[in-house]
Amino acid sequence: MEEIDFTKIHPLNSTWVYWYHDFSDDFSENKFIKAIEFSTIEDFTAAFNNIYPIDTGMYFMMRKGISPCWEEQKNSHLWWLRKKISSEYEAKCIWLSLARYIVGETLFKGDDACYSPFINGISISPKDNSYVFKIWTNGDYGDKQMEIINVREYIGNIEKIKYKLNFAKDAKYLFNNQKSGQFQYKKKHK
16 A cells, blocks of 8 residues: 655645634724635645634635725625525535635636636625625626536525625626526616
């Protein structure tokens, strides 16, 4: 049997930053706490083995150099995935699965792997007996959006999917009509 070298380091394609935001704070950039930066699989594993309970605040995992703030121009497209979850344990398992696919650049498959650089990061926040998972992106994938990001395969049935374009006052949302499976754009009303 071949001997395994446990001292070998496995670099990621990008450096990632793990952020925390307390519910009681406003959303100004200085209120986000940079918890850890990692660029290897080993450091990623260590970070996830030591995170606080995910119901204590909002967590973000973003590529280095990209802020977890909505106002960041690089975060021009955002998927909101809401799922009713009965336990923090289940939410943490889903969060870890999404994180593995994101840092491993494997959320996309086959010919669509070229879209991986469009992923800026992910976030999780507890809300009303459910958890909201967000995939932060910097590009529009056109008609392939849900075909490419087929998150149901990774996290099961999702209660609500919403897509938001960051165009300030002209923001548009893309809603998934759960009955028909079709996506519909709605203009943001203030």
